[in-house]
Amino acid sequence: MNIDPAPFNVGPDPALPSPRTRVRNRQDKRDPRLPIAELFSEERAQQLWDSLSEGHRQDHFDSTNMPADYRQAFTTLSSNRERGWSTQAVSLRGLPDPMLFELAWCIDRQVADGYSINPARFQELRRGLVLAVEHGGPAARRARSLTALSHEEWEREVRLAVMRTTPSANAHLPTVVLHSVKHLQDRLAYAYHDGEWWRLNLWNPSLDRRIPQREHEPEGRRVVNFSQLTTDWFREAAKWWLSVQLSTERYVWSSVKSRLDHLNWLHWYIEQAGCVGPQIVDSPEELRPWLLGLVDALNSHTALTGPNKGSRLAKNSRRGPLVTMEQFYRWMHDNRAEAVKVLREPRWGRLGLHHTVLFRLDDKPRLTNQLPDDMALEDEAISQIAAGSGMLAATKAEGGMDDRQAFHALMLLIRTGRRMNEILMMDFEPLLPLLPVKGKDGREADGFVARLSYQQTKIEGGAPPTIPVDQEIVDIIRIQQQWARDFVTARGAPEGTNPRYLFLQTRSNRLGLRPYAAATFHHRLGDLTRTLAISDSVGRPVQISKTHTFRHTRATDLINAGVPIHVVMRYLGHLTPAMTMHYAKTLAVTAEREFLRYKKVTSDGRTANLDPSDLYDLLHLDQRADRVLPNGWCMLPPKQVCSKGNACLTCDKFVTDASHQDELKHQLEQTEALIARRQAQFTSRHGQPMGEDNVWLGGRLAETRAISKVLVALDRVGVLESGTVRAVRGAGTPDRAEPSVAHSQEPKP
Numbered sequence: 001m002n003i004d005p006a007p008f009n010v011g012p013d014p015a016l017p018s019p020r021t022r023v024r025n026r027q028d029k030r031d032p033r034l035p036i037a038e039l040f041s042e043e044r045a046q047q048l049w050d051s052l053s054e055g056h057r058q059d060h061f062d063s064t065n066m067p068a069d070y071r072q073a074f075t076t077l078s079s080n081r082e083r084g085w086s087t088q089a090v091s092l093r094g095l096p097d098p099m100l101f102e103l104a105w106c107i108d109r110q111v112a113d114g115y116s117i118n119p120a121r122f123q124e125l126r127r128g129l130v131l132a133v134e135h136g137g138p139a140a141r142r143a144r145s146l147t148a149l150s151h152e153e154w155e156r157e158v159r160l161a162v163m164r165t166t167p168s169a170n171a172h173l174p175t176v177v178l179h180s181v182k183h184l185q186d187r188l189a190y191a192y193h194d195g196e197w198w199r200l201n202l203w204n205p206s207l208d209r210r211i212p213q214r215e216h217e218p219e220g221r222r223v224v225n226f227s228q229l230t231t232d233w234f235r236e237a238a239k240w241w242l243s244v245q246l247s248t249e250r251y252v253w254s255s256v257k258s259r260l261d262h263l264n265w266l267h268w269y270i271e272q273a274g275c276v277g278p279q280i281v282d283s284p285e286e287l288r289p290w291l292l293g294l295v296d297a298l299n300s301h302t303a304l305t306g307p308n309k310g311s312r313l314a315k316n317s318r319r320g321p322l323v324t325m326e327q328f329y330r331w332m333h334d335n336r337a338e339a340v341k342v343l344r345e346p347r348w349g350r351l352g353l354h355h356t357v358l359f360r361l362d363d364k365p366r367l368t369n370q371l372p373d374d375m376a377l378e379d380e381a382i383s384q385i386a387a388g389s390g391m392l393a394a395t396k397a398e399g400g401m402d403d404r405q406a407f408h409a410l411m412l413l414i415r416t417g418r419r420m421n422e423i424l425m426m427d428f429e430p431l432l433p434l435l436p437v438k439g440k441d442g443r444e445a446d447g448f449v450a451r452l453s454y455q456q457t458k459i460e461g462g463a464p465p466t467i468p469v470d471q472e473i474v475d476i477i478r479i480q481q482q483w484a485r486d487f488v489t490a491r492g493a494p495e496g497t498n499p500r501y502l503f504l505q506t507r508s509n510r511l512g513l514r515p516y517a518a519a520t521f522h523h524r525l526g527d528l529t530r531t532l533a534i535s536d537s538v539g540r541p542v543q544i545s546k547t548h549t550f551r552h553t554r555a556t557d558l559i560n561a562g563v564p565i566h567v568v569m570r571y572l573g574h575l576t577p578a579m580t581m582h583y584a585k586t587l588a589v590t591a592e593r594e595f596l597r598y599k600k601v602t603s604d605g606r607t608a609n610l611d612p613s614d615l616y617d618l619l620h621l622d623q624r625a626d627r628v629l630p631n632g633w634c635m636l637p638p639k640q641v642c643s644k645g646n647a648c649l650t651c652d653k654f655v656t657d658a659s660h661q662d663e664l665k666h667q668l669e670q671t672e673a674l675i676a677r678r679q680a681q682f683t684s685r686h687g688q689p690m691g692e693d694n695v696w697l698g699g700r701l702a703e704t705r706a707i708s709k710v711l712v713a714l715d716r717v718g719v720l721e722s723g724t725v726r727a728v729r730g731a732g733t734p735d736r737a738e739p740s741v742a743h744s745q746e747p748k749p
Contacts, residue, residue: 036185039192040147042098048191049101056108059100062089072492073111073510075118090119094130096144103146105191106184114511116491125180128173129154131161147192151182198243201226201235205253212246212253216455218421218518219254226260229267233278236343238263241328254457262324269294277347278332284354295322295363315365322364330356375552381534381542382553386414388532392524405503405516406524408480413547415473417554417572420547422454422465424516426502428484430454431477434468450474456573467571477502488512522547555580658714668707675700 049057055067066074066088078086090107092100103126107117132140136157143149149157155178162170190208193200197210203224205211213220229235242259245251251259273293281287298318308314332339332348333355339348377385393407394400412423432451448468456465480502488499491510499512505520525545534542543549551572558568565577574580648654656664675697683689690697 036147036189036192037145037149039189040098040145041192042144044192044194045098045101045145048105052104052108057104059093059104060089060091062087070107070111070117073115073117075116077120088119090117090122091126095126095133098144099129099133099146102184102188106187109187114513115508116510121176121180124173124176127170128158128161128177131165131170131173132157132177135161135164146181146184147188151178151185154178154181196243198239201239203256212249214252214457216425216457217253218425218457219257221514222253222257224256224260228264231267231270233343233345233347234263234267234270236345237278237332237339237348238328240339240342241331258320259324262321263328265298265321266294266325266328269297272297277350278345279347279350279352279355284352287354287358291358291363295359298322316367319365319367322359326358329358375549376556377542377549377553378536381536382414384532384534385542385544386411388534389528391528391531401524401527403524404483405480405506406521408476408483409503409516409521410525410544411476412473413550416452416467416469417551418454418467419458419551420518420521421457424501424503424518424521425455425457427453427455428481428498428500428502428512430502431469431474432466447471452477465573484512656710656714661711661714664707664711664714668704668711671700671704671707675704 053067055065056070058065061067061070061074071088074088074090076086076088092103095103107122110117129146132154133143134141137160139149139153140157140161146154155174158177159174162173186202186204187207189200189202190197190204190210197203197208200208203211203226205213205217206221226235226239229238238260242251242256245259246253246256273290275290276282281290298321299312301313303309303311303313303317306314308317329351333351333353336348336351340346389407389410391400392410393404394402396402409423412418413420416423430453432453434448434450447470449471450469451466452469452473453464453466484499484502484504485497487504487506488497488511489495493499493511497512501512501515503516504512505514505517508514522545525547529542529544532544534544536542555568555572558571559565565580569575569577569580572580678696678700679689692698692701
C-alpha cells in the first residue's frame with residue numbers, strides 16, 4: 001500500500017474510498033495506545049513552527065513575501081479573461097495558532113520533498129477548516145490542532161458547518177478536507193511522536209526518517225500497517241522483532257512486509273483456536289496438537305487470488321508462514337528476559353525450549369523453485385518485442401502510450417539482462433569510464449565503450465555492480481538523461497539541474513527525487529503485451545510484463561555462446577555458480593541442435609543404426625549424466641548395469657562423434673605409449689616380448705584397434721552426405737554382414 005504524502009498536488013481529487021477501505025480506515029492505522037490526539041502538545045506545535053527558516057514562518061504567502069523555493073513549488077492560478085490575472089497566494093489565517101503552525105510546517109516539508117502545492121486546493125482545505133472551527137459542533141469549535149479529530153470526524157464537522165452556512169457554494173469542501181487532513185495527520189503523527197519509531201502501528205519510511213533504510217530501496221514508499229494484529233501482546237512483539245531485524249540489517253525494508261504477511265496467518269489462527277498468551281498453551285504437551293491444527297488449517301485453506309485461486313495454497317505459500325513463525329518464536333525465546341522489560345509483558349518469560357522448534361521437517365512443505373519452460377524467450381519473440389516497443393514512446397494521437405521512459409527502460413532490460421529495479425533505480429549518471437582493451441587491429445575489443453553501474457538491491461556483497469556496455473546502450477542513456485533534465489527544468493528546477501535518478505516518477509516529483517515506479521512500468525508493459533499479442537513458436541502468449549524473462553534470456557544467451565561461467569556470474573552479479581545456473585537454463589532446442597550436430601559412431605568404427613532424433617530422445621543428456629563418458633556416450637539402457645569396467649571402446653553399446661575426436665587421438669597415443677613401456681619391461685625381465693595371447697596385451701591391442709577404427713570412421717563420416725549412411729551395432733558383433741561406413745548407399749531413383 002502506497003500513501004501519497006502530498007495532499008495539495010495538482011490533479012483531480014482522489015475518489016472516495018470503497019466501503020472496505022473505509023472499514024480499514026476506521027481501525028485507525030496508529031498505535032491504539034498512542035492516539036494521534038494524545039500525541040499533540042502546543043509546545044511541540046511551537047517547536048515545529050520554530051524549526052522553519054525565517055522566510056517560511058508566515059501566516060500567508062503572496063507575491064510580496066513568497067520565498068524563492070516556494071515560488072518554484074506553488075503552481076500558478078490564472079484567468080483567461082481579457083483582463084487576466086495570476087496568483088500563487090496561500091493564506092493560513094483564521095485558524096488557531098497550533099493549527100496554523102502545523103499547516104505551515106507541512107507545506108515546508110512537502111516543498112523540501114519535491115512535491116508541488118496547489119493553492120486552489122489548499123485554500124479549499126483552509127476554508128473548510130475555518131467553517132468547522134467557527135460553525136461546526138462543539139468538538140470542532142474546541143479543536144486547536146489538526147490531530148484533535150480523525151479525518152472522518154473532520155469531514156462530518158465540515159459537512160455540518162456547510163449545511164449551517166452556504167450549502168450550495170461549498171458542497172465539495174467535506175471531500176477535500178477528508179483526504180487532505182488524512183495525509184496531513186499521517187505526516188504529523190511522526191512529527192509529534194517522541195518515542196521509539198517502532199512503537200507506532202503505521203511504518204512509513206517516506207514520512208518517518210527514523211526507520212532504517214538502504215540508500216536505494218525499491219519498496220521505499222511502501223507502508224507497513226500492524227493494526228490488523230489486534231492481539232496486543234502479539235502485535236507489540238511482532239513490531240519489536242521486525243524493528244530489530246531491520247536495524248541490524250538482517251532484514252531489508254522489502255522483507256518486512258512479507259514477514260508481517262506471514263505473521264498474519266499465526267494471528268488469524270490465534271483468533272480461530274484461541275491461546276493463553278505468548279506461551280500459546282499452558283503445558284508443553286499441548287503445544288504439538290495446537291501447532292498441528294495450524295498446519296492443517298494452512299493446508300486446507302483455499303487460495304482467494306493468484307494462480308492457485310479456488311484450490312489449496314501453493315507449497316511455498318504454506319512453507320513461508322511456518323518458517324517465519326518459527327524464526328519469530330526462536331528469537332523471542334532467546335530474548336525473553338529483555339522482551340519482558342521492553343514490551344512490559346511478563347508472560348514472554350514463560351517461553352521454553354519447546355518454543356524454539358515449533359515444527360518438524362515433515363510439517364513444512366519442501367521448498368520448490370521450479371522455473372517454467374518459457375522463462376527464456378526465443379530470438380523471434382525478442383525481435384518482435386523490440387520491433388513493437390515503439391508503441392511505448394509513440395504519442396497518444398499516434399495510438400501509442402506517450403511514455404518515452406518506459407521505452408528506454410525496456411530497451412535497457414532487453415540489452416543488459418538487469419533486474420527491473422536495477423534499471424529503474426539507476427543514478428542519473430550511471431556510466432563509468434572503461435579502460436580500453438585494444439585488439440590486434442588497434443580497435444577496441446568486443447565493442448565495449450563504457451561501464452554501466454546499477455543499484456544492486458537484492459544481493460549484498462560481491463563484485464561492484466557494473467557491467468561493460470556498448471555504444472548503443474550509452475546512446476539510450478544519454479537520450480534518457482536529456483529527457484530527465486527537461487522534465488525537472490519544466491517543473492521549476494534551475495537550468496542544468498540533474499535529478500537523483502535516471503528514470504523518474506512523473507507525478508509529484510518536482511525535483512526528481514523519486515524513481516520511476518515499478519508498478520507503472522508493469523502496467524505499461526501489460527498494455528504493450530495486449531497490443532502486440534506476441535506468441536512463441538508453439539503458440540503460447542509472451543507476457544512482456546514478466547520482466548525477469550529478459551534476464552533469463554540474457555543468461556541463456558551467454559551460456560549458450562560458450563561464455564565461461566565465472567564471467568557470466570560476474571555479469572549477472574551472482575555470488576555462486578548455482579545462482580547463475582538457476583537463471584541460465586539452456587534452451588531445449590539449443591541442446592538438441594548441439595547434440596545432433598555430430599554423427600554418432602560406435603566402438604567398431606561404424607555409424608549408429610539409429611535416427612539422430614531418436615538417439616537424442618534416448619540419451620536425454622541433460623538427465624542421463626551417468627551415461628556421459630569422457631570420449632562419448634553409453635547406450636546401455638538405464639536399468640542395466642555395466643560389467644565391462646574400463647572396456648567401453650570394445651563395447652557394442654558405445655557410441656561417439658567428431659566432437660570427441662581429439663580426446664580419442666590422445667587416448668590412442670597414450671595406449672600405444674603404455675604398450676611400448678610394458679613391452680620393454682616385460683622383455684628385460686623375461687628375455688622375450690609379450691605375445692598377442694597375453695591377456696593384458698590382448699586387451700590393450702583391442703582398444704587401439706577400436707580407437708583406430710573409430711578415428712578412420714569419423715574421418716569418412718565427415719565427407720559423406722548427411723542421412724545416407726546405414727549404421728550397424730558396435731564391436732560386440734564385428735562379423736555381421738552389414739556394409740561398413742566406408743560405403744554409402746546410393747539414393748534410389
